[in-house]
Amino acid sequence: MKIVHVIPGSGGSFYCGNCLRDSKYFESIKKLGHDALKIPMYLPLFSHDLNGNPVPVFYGAVSLYLKQSYPVFKHAPKWFDKMLNTKPVLRQAAKMAGSTRAKGLEEMTISMLLGEHGGQAEELEEMTRWLEEHYKPDVIHLSNALLLGLAGKLKKRLGVPVLCSLQDEDVWVDVMSEKNREKVWQLMSGHSEDIAAFISVSHYFTGLMQQKMAIPKEKLHTIHLGVDPDDYQYTNSVEKERSIGYLSRMCHENGLDILVDAFIQLKSGKEFHDVKLYISGGSTGDDIAYIKTQKRKIRDAGISSDVVFLENFENEHRHIFFERVSLLSVPVRNGEAFGIYLAEAMASGIPVIQPALGAFPEIVNASEGGMVYSDNTPEKLAEALRTVLTDKKRTADMSLNARKGVEEKFNIKIQAQKLIEVYKQVQN
Helix, strand or coil: CEEEEEEECCCCCECCHHHHHHHHHHHHHHHCCCEEEEEEECCCCCHHHHCCCCCCCECCHHHHHHHHHCHHHHHCCHHHHHHHCCHHHHHHHHCCCCCCCCCCCHHHHHHHHCHHHCCCHHHHHHHHHHHHHHCCCCEEEECCHHHHHHHHHHHHHHCCCEEEEECCHHHHHCCCCHHHHHHHHHHHHHHHHHCCEEEECCHHHHHHHHHHHCCCHHHEEECCCCECHHHCCCCCHHHCCCEEEEECCCCCCCCHHHHHHHHHHHHCCHHHCCCEEEEECECCHHHHHHHHHHHHHHHHCCCHHHEEEECCCCCHHHHHHHHHCCEECCCCCCCCCCCHHHHHHHHCCCCEEEECCCCHHHHHHHHCCEEEECCCCHHHHHHHHHHHHCCHHHHHHHHHHHHHHHHHCCEHHHHHHHHHHHHHHHHC
16 A cells, blocks of 8 residues: 655654654554655654655745745745755754744644645645655545645545544644634634544544534544554663653643642652653744743752753654653643653653643553643642652552553554554545
């Protein structure tokens, strides 16, 4: 089977769960013997994709922004577009403030959902023509519902079923103004007729998106995220030095400040003098002031020597992070549809301590590889961390369960096969 995955990239500036999810599926699908191709949009998927990737980045982020904001650029020559899509320009764009912020990009989101009737009709035609000339797929899989404007034309011109993943679209859409928010949900709902199947990453998010987009039940499939256990070195956390890890974009929405405040509270007790905090996951320009505030709080509390910010988080650097960490917590303020960092941590034998929000209870309960707490406050998180850090048997048991949970419940080899079965269904 020939499969195309259309994936928006982050350029490697921060830990992008959606990019990682799609890449994990892509790799596993190829291992199952299928022919698969990644089509990056906006930015390269990871920093190393800036070099040597034979597939062009479509809808280049810089060119797209200029054309949407300044109509004069719509008439720019082709050589100008090509210059804007070069790796130095895209690398810089990945670090820009606002590059992942819904507010300020509302009009562009709507335009993208209008597809061939929107301001990016030329870019859609370019992608469609490239696929016609270079790679005729059997199915096309869109990374998220914000890309649904592509579906109608791709389906019609290439004559193949189009599928769409569902993960955290609400985080992007629900911060928009009321008028634009309603418009975006309406447009996404309207495009559902162009989609052969929707793939949601958790039962929690399946229910949420069915409500928001009125998707027919027969088109909805829940397939949890997964990782390959063989890619992660298991060490029982009780054998490590006591430490807490944070792995995600370092921003307010993901609750880094909640963890920092909880850690400061934790360190006020002498019995936790040895515990360290490792923070990684990258950032964008929007996060600079926020991160400075967290570092200042750490410095003022006199615990700078116990907190390590790790700049690199891709490939082997992430595995070094997992080797150091004995617990992981990413206290996302509103929860998430899944959180692939949970699967990565658990595959390494690291118990996860998460707020009882979104799909976190579903993931933790399925694996028994951690615990959830409520409410999502520094006080409650500090209490949960104390509970685990002072109980070696509980830590050891959760560590074993975490690894076993990934092997049995969140194994990408199993999940990828489920995805292939859906591909086969929509072809019939």
